[in-house]
Amino acid sequence: MKTLVVTSPVPVSPTQSQATTRDAKRAATRATSEPRLLQWFLIALAVGTMGLILVVPLFVVFSEAFSKGLELYKASIVNAEAMSAIKLTLLVAFVAVPINTVFGVAAAWAITRFQFKGKGALITLIDLPFAVSPVISGLIFVLMFGRRGIFGPFLQAHDWKIIFALPGIILATLFVTFPFVARQLIAFMESQGAEEEEAAVTLGANGFQTFWRITLPNIKWALLTGIILCNARAMGEFGAVSVVSGHVRGQTNTIPLQVEILYNEYQYTASFAVASLLTFLGLITLGIKTALEWKTARQLKEGQT
Numbered sequence: 001m002k003t004l005v006v007t008s009p010v011p012v013s014p015t016q017s018q019a020t021t022r023d024a025k026r027a028a029t030r031a032t033s034e035p036r037l038l039q040w041f042l043i044a045l046a047v048g049t050m051g052l053i054l055v056v057p058l059f060v061v062f063s064e065a066f067s068k069g070l071e072l073y074k075a076s077i078v079n080a081e082a083m084s085a086i087k088l089t090l091l092v093a094f095v096a097v098p099i100n101t102v103f104g105v106a107a108a109w110a111i112t113r114f115q116f117k118g119k120g121a122l123i124t125l126i127d128l129p130f131a132v133s134p135v136i137s138g139l140i141f142v143l144m145f146g147r148r149g150i151f152g153p154f155l156q157a158h159d160w161k162i163i164f165a166l167p168g169i170i171l172a173t174l175f176v177t178f179p180f181v182a183r184q185l186i187a188f189m190e191s192q193g194a195e196e197e198e199a200a201v202t203l204g205a206n207g208f209q210t211f212w213r214i215t216l217p218n219i220k221w222a223l224l225t226g227i228i229l230c231n232a233r234a235m236g237e238f239g240a241v242s243v244v245s246g247h248v249r250g251q252t253n254t255i256p257l258q259v260e261i262l263y264n265e266y267q268y269t270a271s272f273a274v275a276s277l278l279t280f281l282g283l284i285t286l287g288i289k290t291a292l293e294w295k296t297a298r299q300l301k302e303g304q305t
Helices: 014-032 036-065 070-078 080-113 119-126 134-145 152-157 166-177 179-192 195-202 207-236 239-245 255-264 268-304
Strands: none
Touching: 036 268, 070 080, 070 268, 080 119, 080 166, 080 179, 080 207, 080 255, 080 268, 119 179, 134 166, 134 239, 166 207, 166 239, 179 207, 195 207, 207 255, 207 268, 239 255, 255 268
């Protein structure tokens, strides 16, 4: 018969425990640290690259926009064609962003809170605009709704105009921007978990009450970030809108298309003046996005604690 010998663990003193912790920290520091010279080189390389790619173009845009004085800058923005482009851009964003917001919230809630057939296919379709060139997406709409497209004869018979008109621009903008809200919310809601929603349902709340009182307050900062990114892309989209707009002056030109036309006509100052509007939008978007991401990270941290 074998005798089972039970040995008690060797007691570890607090001093030995502290020494082990210090050794582990030193090993981790050695494994992740680099020589000081290499660190400064990498930092300088990153800052220099960012300055060359981002800061220098921004400086060029504003310097060229104001190169001939404030009066010409104002005149380049308030003329009829520029104002038409600004109004059209705002109108398209006003229509596309709310639609994509509703879709993004619904898609994120369904993907992160339910299991159903076709879930993987839905996620793939949401990412489709990231994989397809905007020019190709615009061409697809032309092949569908153009005069010789699939629905062209039907639209022509009923005198409905999609391509080279406002509906086509909205459709193209919707396609290229609809992943932004959904993708922002999917990542956030997956990391947040569904414990609070499950507790609310257990206590008798219905689906609408759960969404309005639990889900929506929890995702508000991530939702605002997605809306801002979607709006920035909608107002700055060029490729898809260029294909479906027809470049009709004063009617179907958005701000990016107006910038291209002015530049091609050698009106450089006016071109950069109109482009500065999108640059201002980008800088404001970046600042708001940074603040909202900080709010989101803080909310996640508070939820985990």
